[in-house]
Amino acid sequence: MPEEKKYPPLAKTPVHVAVIMDGNGRWATSRGLPRLSGHKAGAENLQRIIRASISFGVKYLTLYVFSTENWNRPQDEISGLLQILEDVIDRELDELNREGVRLIHIGHLERLNKKLAGKITQAMELTRNNDRLVVNLAFSYGGRDEITCAIKKIIADGVAADSIDETLIGSYLFTAGIPDPDLIIRTSGEYRVSNFLIWQGAYSEWYFTPTLWPNFDKDEYYTALVEYGKRDRRFGKLKSAPQTPVPVPGDAD
Ligand code: IPE
Numbered sequence: 001m002p003e004e005k006k007y008p009p010l011a012k013t014p015v016h017v018a019v020i021m022d023g024n025g026r027w028a029t030s031r032g033l034p035r036l037s038g039h040k041a042g043a044e045n046l047q048r049i050i051r052a053s054i055s056f057g058v059k060y061l062t063l064y065v066f067s068t069e070n071w072n073r074p075q076d077e078i079s080g081l082l083q084i085l086e087d088v089i090d091r092e093l094d095e096l097n098r099e100g101v102r103l104i105h106i107g108h109l110e111r112l113n114k115k116l117a118g119k120i121t122q123a124m125e126l127t128r129n130n131d132r133l134v135v136n137l138a139f140s141y142g143g144r145d146e147i148t149c150a151i152k153k154i155i156a157d158g159v160a161a162d163s164i165d166e167t168l169i170g171s172y173l174f175t176a177g178i179p180d181p182d183l184i185i186r187t188s189g190e191y192r193v194s195n196f197l198i199w200q201g202a203y204s205e206w207y208f209t210p211t212l213w214p215n216f217d218k219d220e221y222y223t224a225l226v227e228y229g230k231r232d233r234r235f236g237k238l239k240s241a242p243q244t245p246v247p248v249p250g251d252a253d
């Protein structure tokens with residue numbers, strides 16, 4: 001087996017990385033292949049990036065697999081994509097479970113066929129006690145849809161207007177209990193959000209790259225993490241949070 005490449009330690013590791021895995025279609029077309037070959041290559045890369053996340057010490061990885069708007073694609077592309085996801089689960093689940101990966105689904109399982117929805121539910125059940133890396137599969141996911149669902153649930157629960165604050169809204173989203181993404185990566189040279197984590201990404205750092213998703217490898221992932229380490233996250237303040245505690249006046253001896 002080839003020896004694992006060593007990467008210098010990172011200045012700062014994001015706890016939560018989210019990825020808009022875009023460019024599968026163009027990857028295939030540029031090779032004269034059908035678009036589904038691009039989705040297959042993309043699915044293979046997904047497994048590499050999950051493993052790279054473990055080795056870089058990332059704790060949460062959210063992957064935008066299929067958006068609510070992607071249901072508007074041609075039927076054969078949709079069914080091909082669903083089949084690819086099912087194959088990945090069949091092939092990889094046991095190994096991911098052994099590696100300590102917990103799988104969570106965010107989005108709407110209802111629109112998927114019963115067999116696939118059942119496999120995703122089983123995968124979540126099997127891996128529920130793992131904590132090395134949490135992988136959120138955003139499948140049939142849309143940020144506006146997520147917020148709309150949250151509002152409906154808040155109203156159905158009879159929550160009083162005075163009790164509604166940002167924490168409460170966060171607790172009604174699909175991502176309840178998961179920290180906001182520190183870094184969002186978008187491949188394929190597009191500079192847009194495409195309805196991804198629009199609430200949770202309010203203060204995320206972004207890394208855009210022209211690389212098409214099937215070509216986004218561990219080296220470039222490392223480059224994105226190095227870039228993240230250079231960012232000064234101010235959250236609207238004038239300075240980023242100090243690394244060492246600020247002494248409280250009158251506290252010093
Ligand atoms: C991303 O690749 C995967 C999904 C949206 C399902 P695309 O299929 O969007 O690839 P491009 O953007 O057409 O190249």
Ligand code: IPE
Nearest residue numbers: 020021022064065066067194
């Ligand atoms: C975003 O890519 C969705 C996923 C990667 C799953 P799209 O290809 O659907 O986004 P647009 O249409 O270019 O904005």
Ligand code: MG
Nearest residue numbers: 022023024025
């Ligand atoms: Mg695309």
